[in-house]
Amino acid sequence: MDSLEQHEVVGQTNTWGNRHPFLVLVLTPLLATLTGSAFNIWYNLSHIEPLLNEIQVQRFHESILWFNVVVYPPLIIAWALLVRSLYVPYQKCLKHVPDNDPQIERARSRVINIPWYAAALCGVGWLLCIPALNWGLNTAPGDLNPHVRMHLSVSILVAMLISITHGFFIVELVSQKLIFPVIFRNSKPADTPGTITLSLRLRGLLWAISIGACPITSLILLGMVDAGERSPWFALAVGVLGVVFGLISAWMLGRLVAKPIEALIDAAQSVARGNLDVQIDLLRADEFGPLIDEFNHMVGEMREKQVIRETFGAHVGQDVAREILAHDAGLSGVAQDISVLFCDIREFTARSAQNSPEEMVAILNQFFEKMVAIIEEPEQNERALFGADNLPRDKGMVNQFLGDGFMALFGVGGKTYNHGVAAVSAGCVMLEHMRTFNQTLKDQGRAPIQVGIGVNSGPAVVGSLGSPQRMQYTAIGDTANVASRVEGLTKVVGKPLVFTQRTRDMLPEGWPICPLEPQRVKGQADPIKLYTIEGLTFDRQEGSEA
Numbered sequence: 001m002d003s004l005e006q007h008e009v010v011g012q013t014n015t016w017g018n019r020h021p022f023l024v025l026v027l028t029p030l031l032a033t034l035t036g037s038a039f040n041i042w043y044n045l046s047h048i049e050p051l052l053n054e055i056q057v058q059r060f061h062e063s064i065l066w067f068n069v070v071v072y073p074p075l076i077i078a079w080a081l082l083v084r085s086l087y088v089p090y091q092k093c094l095k096h097v098p099d100n101d102p103q104i105e106r107a108r109s110r111v112i113n114i115p116w117y118a119a120a121l122c123g124v125g126w127l128l129c130i131p132a133l134n135w136g137l138n139t140a141p142g143d144l145n146p147h148v149r150m151h152l153s154v155s156i157l158v159a160m161l162i163s164i165t166h167g168f169f170i171v172e173l174v175s176q177k178l179i180f181p182v183i184f185r186n187s188k189p190a191d192t193p194g195t196i197t198l199s200l201r202l203r204g205l206l207w208a209i210s211i212g213a214c215p216i217t218s219l220i221l222l223g224m225v226d227a228g229e230r231s232p233w234f235a236l237a238v239g240v241l242g243v244v245f246g247l248i249s250a251w252m253l254g255r256l257v258a259k260p261i262e263a264l265i266d267a268a269q270s271v272a273r274g275n276l277d278v279q280i281d282l283l284r285a286d287e288f289g290p291l292i293d294e295f296n297h298m299v300g301e302m303r304e305k306q307v308i309r310e311t312f313g314a315h316v317g318q319d320v321a322r323e324i325l326a327h328d329a330g331l332s333g334v335a336q337d338i339s340v341l342f343c344d345i346r347e348f349t350a351r352s353a354q355n356s357p358e359e360m361v362a363i364l365n366q367f368f369e370k371m372v373a374i375i376e377e378p379e380q381n382e383r384a385l386f387g388a389d390n391l392p393r394d395k396g397m398v399n400q401f402l403g404d405g406f407m408a409l410f411g412v413g414g415k416t417y418n419h420g421v422a423a424v425s426a427g428c429v430m431l432e433h434m435r436t437f438n439q440t441l442k443d444q445g446r447a448p449i450q451v452g453i454g455v456n457s458g459p460a461v462v463g464s465l466g467s468p469q470r471m472q473y474t475a476i477g478d479t480a481n482v483a484s485r486v487e488g489l490t491k492v493v494g495k496p497l498v499f500t501q502r503t504r505d506m507l508p509e510g511w512p513i514c515p516l517e518p519q520r521v522k523g524q525a526d527p528i529k530l531y532t533i534e535g536l537t538f539d540r541q542e543g544s545e546a
Helices: 021-051 054-070 072-084 087-094 102-138 146-183 200-225 232-272 288-316 318-326 348-354 357-376 419-443 478-493
Strands: 333-345 397-401 405-410 451-467 470-476 497-500 513-519 528-533
Touching: 021 054, 021 072, 021 087, 021 102, 021 146, 054 072, 054 102, 072 102, 087 102, 087 146, 102 146, 146 232, 200 232, 232 288, 333 348, 333 357, 333 419, 333 470, 333 478, 348 357, 357 397, 357 405, 357 419, 397 470, 405 419, 405 470, 405 478, 419 451, 419 497, 451 478, 470 478, 478 497, 478 513, 478 528
Parallel strands: 451 497
Antiparallel strands: 333 405, 333 451, 397 405, 451 470, 497 528, 513 528
């Protein structure tokens, strides 16, 4: 039979068996048959031949020889032709012929059913032994011991059970390992029509037959038919062989049942640890097939949702994404007490006229990357400003980008920390980092930039705004409006960071707070009180407008 030395299947090791899959498959049931034959020969030598005369023994041996010459070659040829019929479809799959090719579809059904074909051919061969050998003994002169026919049937039936069960399991193992990865490269074995799969319940029954065939069945039948003296050593040997056959069956059953269970357990544990790159590559046509397919499908959907969450979070912020996913994703909002921070780059329009769009995008991306990290990812050892006894600086969320600026929210989701302290601290840290940022721009031959930061605290409705087709997560209300206006007043008052009375009331005593001249704000009847942190000027940004 042709081998496949030239081909290596993706995902398989380049072993001798992988290079000669059909030769291995042809030889597999022969090994199981030889195992049964070994038991049969031993039984014949110890229990049947002592009951025969010399001529009957000779005729018995001649009958076995002629049976092997006449019956087994056609059965072996039939088995080889059956395996050979898979070769061409196998080659087509290697060459990526379309999966709907009729020959490939028939081969898929045949390779799933091939353990049954092997069991049937093996059973036919052994069952034909009984009449053939009895006929040979009948042609010998002399009276035949009445126990011979029963002993002959016992030896053949026990050997047949051993051969069929072991042959079925090992053919199934070999075909799954060597043929399935190619034949089912782009399809699922469990979805193949016209197949007879062995259920787990029947597999357990067959396993029990395999284990009990030699040590239990044979001993019981021996006790029923053996009228003469019987050596206890044979019974002991039968028991030992039974244990060996049982262990072999248990190993094969473990490969067929325990392996997919272990793979599912390992994959489930990996998913529980957060690893969604898990894929179970076992191809099965029994109950494990749909179970593995559903598990892979479930993990695939989880992987897609994770990508969506990560992409979603990259656009709206991870905290915003979690907030939306944790609540109703529809058009809704919740009244919350928060602090709103607006940040804007000064003279951005004039700067844009002097630089290319690509250069401005590069500057904005550098700026936003650093500012977003300051707000959303404060360092673990970083503390709220102006006092070693203060708690670690709490984070906020950048809600949306506004061209050359952005809006950030603190205290969203009912968080209990002092969001006014967090917002003002974040603004101060942002201004401190502007020194390093502007120095980087200078090193790149670019002019430094200046920013204005406005903060206001109070009630706002936080949630999704827009239409069912397009929504935006934001904060709505007077608190957000005033924060935006206050940011615009930073240039008027000459301070880079300005906050309102509401925010001032949330700051602890001891902070270097400096009151500013009250300013009128559009939409407010009276001028609003403004404050800043003492010492923060545009000079601190390495780009003085004073």
